[in-house]
Amino acid sequence: MWASLGGIAVAMGSPRMGLRQLGCSSLKEIRGGDGFRRKRKKRAGVMCNGGWDNLGVLRDGGAAVAVALGAFAFVRVVDVVARRLSLEQVYLSFRQKVSRKVVHILSGVLFMSSWPIFSSATEARVFASLIPLLNGILLVIYGFSLAKNEGLVKSVSRGGKAEELLRGPLYYVFVLMFCVLVFWRDSPTGIISLSMMSGGDGFADIMGRKYGKAKLPYNNQKSWVGSICMLTSGFSLSMGMLFYFSSLGYLQLEWDQVATKVALIALAATVVESLPITDFIDDNISVPLCCILVASLLFGFHTH
Incomplete structure (x- = not known):
């Protein structure tokens, strides 16, 4: 089912294709001060004939x-x-x-x-x-x-x-x-935050449990292997998801700048995930919250 949904996404999800098929208003390109361009659809729903039909x-x-x-x-x-x-x-x-x-x-x-x-x-x-x-x-x-x-x-x-x-x-x-x-699909902040929470934290737990014999000096519940996997898998998944949405036209990114920014966000999330604070705040809150704060500083706080 997920493969079928992905195929539909390519066929129907592209903002360019949707505009041409529906005859709606053109794309408006916006360049921000955060090093990337976004193409925003100047539409309110499917409003080609007076309303969201x-x-x-x-x-x-x-x-x-x-x-x-x-x-x-x-x-x-x-x-x-x-x-x-x-x-x-x-x-x-x-x-x-x-x-x-x-x-x-x-x-x-x-x-x-x-x-x-x-x-x-x-x-x-x-x-x-x-x-x-x-x-x-x-x-x-x-x-x-x-x-x-x-x-x-x-x-x-x-x-x-x-x-x-x-x-x-x-x-x-x-x-x-x-x-x-x-944030939705045309903001890198939400995409990166979810990628770090799901992929980064998830792989850190799996690999840390299996190979994490060497524990962090400040938290014996976390391991070096887990933290390294958190950093690398979170970074990789974030970049992959950004490329996915960019290829469909939702984002246009300056990749040399984006890679550095995503690496900094992943590093910050990894540090937060490694702290001995899970008794006070769950990783599913601390990790995305950290990513949202850091990404908002690096990319700017963009919502749509």
């Missing part, structure tokens, strides 16, 4: 439904694969450690990758935000044990307890929703 509503509504179904299917597939690949004892360990981080990493990446499926309407981000909102509601329901879903609990919680859904996983989907509504 039914086609735009159907496209964004259909995209929201498709991505939501894809997200649920993805979590289900991870759970089923874990069951079939492992014996019971190994399976429990796999689900509670590795599968949790697989969901953590790919949920953010696949969700961002689906954004071009939505129309260029201003309201499109609202439809996209419904997906993490729905997931947040489900986490609250299962977290308070108002309903039971053992597979979900085992796949996304650290210790297999329902109440854990109300912490890290819930913060995660709220950050997704915040970045969609505030």
